[in-house]
Amino acid sequence: MLKLESITVRYKDKTVLENLSLTATAGEIIGLVAPNGTGKTTLFNVIANFLKPNKGNVTFREKLQYKTEKQEIAIHNQLATLPDQADLFEELSGVEHMKLYADMWNSDKKVEDIYKYLQMEGYVKKKVKTYSLGMRQRLCFAMLACADTPVMLMDEVMNGLDVANVALISRRLAEMKEEGKLLFIASHLLSNLDLYADRVLYLKDGDFIHEQNAQNKDEKYIKLDISPEEYEKLSLVYSLPEDHLYIADHLLCIPTVNMSKEEQLHWMLNVANDENKEVTIGPLGTLEFYEHYYHGDAKAKILGGE
């Protein structure tokens, strides 16, 4: 449905995206993660043609490109981005904003169904100037849901939402995917992406350095939180498998893929007993990959919980 080929973006002498390529299909949720200032928004701006890349092409449905105004209109009829809270009109109500988006994209979605689903009935008819941060964010999402386009780009969609609303919107995202939408979600709420993303792409130095697939959730690891000193000691006592990971100076991950049940038990019992630590077993999540790739660059952010 959407193809990016060799996208390069430079701001003066700073290269933000370099030869980045991607193919995305309908019915996918693609998570995009990276520390602040890496290029997530820049990439979204290229996909939406708010920014012309120095090099490369965006192709929509195998034939449409941003080459002529007609093609651009045809793409924009099918692609919408999450509005920014700063774009809201203080004197208009939530319903008015939602109708605006439904009309702009000629959508037949019922505005009322959407605001009821998002539990906005209590405030949606009031002016935006009376809304809290979380209420505004829910409205931004509701507007995009009203546009109901086949492709949606969402930069920090969970920004400022409480736990219940994160859960509500996560559920709606999964439903949109079932309806066949292609959703791009740039987020710092890492573990939330594990709930619904089919793929999580890690952006670094202008390109994707890793693609985490939901299908790989069967690849389990024995995980143990230990200090670098404990890790060194453990490495001397046991011959750790070559493909083990020691992430961000604290998390030992031993792959179980080639292990029998007995071997797994051996590792879990011995390693846990030796270090007197809790051992868990499971796939690597977005937070763990993130630490693996950006440890040092972004430690403070991770410790901050987002």
Ligand SMILES: Nc1ncnc2c1ncn2[C@@H]1O[C@H](COP(=O)(O)OP(=O)(O)OP(=O)(O)O)[C@@H](O)[C@H]1O
């Ligand atoms: N108009 C611009 N002119 C010059 N540099 C820019 C411009 N826009 C973005 N940049 C730079 O490009 C880099 C990527 O910015 P971008 O906003 O795409 O990052 P991001 O990954 O979305 O960050 P965040 O997580 O903070 O939203 C940053 O170093 C930023 O300073």
